Amino acid sequence: MKLFISWSGETSHSVALVLRNWIPKILHDIEPFVSSEDISHGNIWNQELIKVIRESKYAIVCVTKYNLKSSWLNFEAGALSNYKSNGAVCPFLFNMENTDLRGPLAQFQTLVSAGDPEKITGLLKSIRDNYGLKNPNNNTINDLVQRLHDDLKLDLARIKDDGKEDLSVRSEKIFEPNSLFISTPMSSFPTNEGLIENNRIIELVLQSLGTNFNLSTVHCPAKSIISEDGFNDKETAIVEDLRKLQQSEYFLCIYPIRSISSVLVEIGYAISKGKKSIIIVKDRSDLPYLLQEADKSVNNLKIYELKDFNTIGKFISKTKGLLSFVRI
Secondary structure, eight states, X not given: OEEEEEOOSHHHHHHHHHHHHHGGGTOTTOEEEOHHHHSOTTSOHHHHHHHHHHHOSOEEEEEOTTSTTOHHHHHHHHHHHHHSOGGGEEEEESSOOGGGOOGGGGGOOOOEETTOHHHHHHHHHXXXXXXXXXXXXXXXXXXXXXXXXXXXXXXXXXXXXXSOOOTTOGGXXXXXXXXXXXXXXXXXXXXXXXXXXXXXXXXXXXXXHHHHOOOSEEEOXXXXXXXXXXXOOHHHHHHHHHHHHHHEEEEEEEEOSOOOOTHHHHHHHHHHTTOEEEEEESOGGGSOGGGTTGGGXXXXXXXXXXXXXXXXXHHHHHOTTTTTTSOO
């Protein structure tokens, strides 16, 4: 009798493994399923996952303050609720309060945190009842929780919670269809005039895209930056930008000048995540060595050279192969 445990991110994964080991100490007939541990090598990952979701009568979603917006976590919770009633999906909160829960996960009424033995007891009874088990009875569950709850708290307390965002979560496989992330140098221009000129180029790009392509969403962090005062702090910027990039299906880099820029981080991240990526540059030699001929050996990557970026709007309009990845 499989109990599905959903996770996203390093902290959430650690919580899932603790629950996987602890719950069978009380519910002996229940077999917790955590994808990282319980999918056999060689099995087709997505097919196996959907199969377990369909078979599970109950699911625990491990929620942390780092994965509230995880596309993957919300996808699994949504899939689970499609097969079972909302009562069969329980968010398990780690170092969070009920009031912290936002978005789709907030629809599920059963909220559990490790510090509340009564909630843990209620969770176990709910799992038992959903699987139609007669044992253990209520008194036995109450006694076992009283004896074993400290072990659960201790195991969870050992989990490293350093406040850092985990950008290696599995949500790279779940994205908003037909969405585009536009990357361009922002903080690397020597003068504010250069930044203003770059914004003008971006406006030409956005206008041409809007006219020629039917995109559902366009993320462009540079659009809102009109001066150096508009930049987010470094910690916020990397989390916000890379999360939006991760959630996008396509990646477009506008690289009008050779510079040491965050663009290079975003390009590498997009390629590593298998995003359908396009780079427009004045000259390939302006790119780092590894990128200069990368489109000849890397799937889903195209590099275009454009000598005059003032013509980029017309270039996008006339070059129909430019965004051939995108549904027109």
